[in-house]
Amino acid sequence: MKSKTQISYEEILFRYGLSCADNLLVLKKISQKDYDRLFENADKREVPDKEFLQRVFSAAIKRIGEETAQAVEKYFLEKHNTIIENREGDYARLWKISPKRCLECMAGKAVIIGIEYKMGVPVYNVRYESGKEEIAIGKYLWDEVKVGDTITIHNNSAVRKYEI
Amino acid sequence: MCLAIPGKIIEISEDKFIIDYETDKRIVNFSVINVVVGDYVIVSNKIIVNKVPKEEAIRYLEMINKFEK
Numbered sequence: 001m002k003s004k005t006q007i008s009y010e011e012i013l014f015r016y017g018l019s020c021a022d023n024l025l026v027l028k029k030i031s032q033k034d035y036d037r038l039f040e041n042a043d044k045r046e047v048p049d050k051e052f053l054q055r056v057f058s059a060a061i062k063r064i065g066e067e068t069a070q071a072v073e074k075y076f077l078e079k080h081n082t083i084i085e086n087r088e089g090d091y092a093r094l095w096k097i098s099p100k101r102c103l104e105c106m107a108g109k110a111v112i113i114g115i116e117y118k119m120g121v122p123v124y125n126v127r128y129e130s131g132k133e134e135i136a137i138g139k140y141l142w143d144e145v146k147v148g149d150t151i152t153i154h155n156n157s158a159v160r161k162y163e164i
Numbered sequence: 165m166c167l168a169i170p171g172k173i174i175e176i177s178e179d180k181f182i183i184d185y186e187t188d189k190r191i192v193n194f195s196v197i198n199v200v201v202g203d204y205v206i207v208s209n210k211i212i213v214n215k216v217p218k219e220e221a222i223r224y225l226e227m228i229n230k231f232e233k
Contacts, residue, residue, distance in 0.1 A: 022207045026169045026185045027228075039210065080166065090231050094167070097223045101216065104206065105166040118196050121211065137196060139209050155168060156206065156213040 007160070011047045012069045016076045016107065017057040018042055018140060019157035030056050042140050076107040076154060107154040109162050110136070112147050124151065124158060167228065168214075170204040170221040181205075181212060186225065 021038050024030040034056050041048045054061045064075045084106050087095045095102050113133070114125035122138035124145075136151065136158045143161035145151060150162040171183035171190065176199070181192045183205065195212035199205055204221035206214040216224070 019208055020166055022210065023167055023169045026171070026188065026190070027167070028187070042209075084166070090227075093227055094224065097227055098216075098220050101168050101170070101206075101220075101224055104168045104214070119194060121194065121196065123196050135196065135213070137209060137211050137213055139211060155166075156208045 007069050008047070009067050009069045009072060010050050010053055012072045012160070013053050013057060013060075013064075014038075014041070014047050015140070015142075015159045016072065016154050017053065017060065019155040019159065020057075023155070024056075029059070045142055073152075077109070077152065081106045081108070105155060107152060107159070109150055109152050110134070112145060112149050112151060115145075115147060122158075126151065126153065168206045168208075169228065170206055170216040170224060172221070173199055173201050173203050173205060176201055183207065183212075186229070 018038055021030065021035055025032065025035045037048065037052070038056065060075065063079060064071050084091055084102050091102055108128055110126035110128045112124045113127050116123050122141070124136045124138055125133065126136050127133050135156070136153045137156060138158045141151065141158040141160065145161050152159040152162050169185065171185040173181055174184045174189070175182040179193055181195060181199070183190050183192055192207055192210055192212055194210065197212060197215060199212060199215065204216040204218055205212045206216060
């Protein structure tokens with residue numbers, strides 16, 4: 001298991017970005033070929049090269065700036081969420097229709113309070129600091145986790161074990 | 165923008181769910197929630213993870229389509 005300090009820039013970018021790949025495909029922001037490549041890599045637990053990741057997740061890359069794992073995580077857990085919370089840009093109109101969908105896009109930390117498996121895929125029952133309870137899918141969570149551990153979540157998918 | 169996009173399930177068979185996104189149709193092989201044809205759902209990492217109320221999904225998609233034009 002990798003600790004917070006050991007994870008590479010590419011790997012953390014891959015983990016956070018992957019959970020948005022389905023939406024990017026529907027919005028035609030990425031090609032089917034790139035989408036397939038992302039999941040081929042994920043299924044093999046291989047991290048794609050930096051150039052590929054930066055091209056596929058170019059919108060986030062522009063906002064992240066610094067090429068470090070810390071900068072990627074800070075972006076997703078802070079700035080990315082602030083944009084949504086502050087209802088900046090198009091989020092203002094989307095928020096009026098569905099705050100829940102907007103909040104679903106936010107990345108966050110939550111404690112695992114239960115684990116069940118559905119066709120071999122871990123489904124975590126998690127509790128956020130706010131007390132809200134949700135599920136998070138662990139298909140591409142590469143870390144070993146147990147009840148009581150804190151994980152980060154993006155778009156309903158577990159991203160990684162959060163080492164406090 | 166980071167957006168969770170709802171799609172409508174138009175067909176369910178033993179091992180696949182066909183989801184209509186208006187601009188495209190996609191096949192997903194797994195759902196962690198109970199769904200039926202006609203439901204609007206959110207997919208993450210190739211898995212159906214959430215249902216969205218129909219009216220909300222329709223309004224949300226209309227808004228997203230406006231952004232994309």
